Amino acid sequence: MKGIKHIIFDLGGVIINLDYQLTYKAFEALGVKEFTSLYNQFSLNALFDDLETGKIAPDVFLDEMQKHTAPGTTHQQIIDAWNAMLLDFPLRRLQILQQLRQHYGLYLLSNTNEIHMQAFNKILEESRGIPSLAAFFDKAYYSHQIGLRKPFKESFQFVLDENGLDPAETLFIDDTLPNIEGAKVVGLQTIHLLPPKTMADIFK
Structure with missing residues (x-):
């Protein structure tokens, strides 16, 4: 963390727990054959890509x-099937964000969509009494609002430019390797958060 002044967080798999299998199973129960061929974490067809970029x-x-x-x-x-993948916000991770914000500029950069955003904010409010994830960050960036998504370098550059951040002083944390590689293109410092490690392992 030496020299780091700002941290950009991914959301899914880093702050909120996800289980993609729950959404796959929920859609199969609705009669969708081979939902994984329509959607998976690493390759989106045009429908999902268009939803995620607004x-x-x-x-x-x-x-x-x-x-x-x-x-x-x-x-x-x-909607319920699509949201099935969204699980919970572990309290320790939210506490870490609160502690980090006293010392660093904090930002969120998430590939998401309007349906999921409403759902995860509702989970946060019902479980922790906090109405929006934005409460933990200087600014939250969602792909469907900015029209840009990871791993493309333009999404990272957008956050850097809008906030005047030096990539050499900015750490990016994500659980997906292509996103980490995209961040490196613009000079960001990175941590690839691989399960079973969590935020608590990084910020002991």
């Missing part, structure tokens, strides 16, 4: 997903 509204995504589900499947059932 090119389409949630309703367009839900209408398109209905075509792959059993007749009679509702938008709400699709």
Whole structure:
């Protein structure tokens, strides 16, 4: 951490626990055959990519997903299946963010979408009494709002430029290797957070 003044965090798998299998199973239960061929963590087809970069509204995504589900499947059932991957915010991780913010500039850079953002903020409010994840950061950047997503260098550069950050003094933490490699392109310092390690292991 020597020389580090700012930290950019990934969200899924770093701050909030995820289980992609729960979403795969939920969609298969709705009649979606081979959901993993439509979506997985590392390769998104155009529908998911467009949702994550704000090119389409949630309703367009839900209408398109209905075509792959059993007749009679509702938008709400699709939303619930899509959100099934979102688990919990471990208290220790939130405490670490609060402690770090006293010493570093903190930022969030997440590949996400409007449906998930509403869901994880609701999880945070119901479990911890905090209405928005933004409370822990100087600024939170979500791909569907800025129209840019990791691992593309433009997403990292956007955060650096908007806040006047020096990449040599800025640490980026993510659990996905392509995102780490994308961050290195713009000169960011990086930590690839591989399970079973967590934030608590980095900031002992």
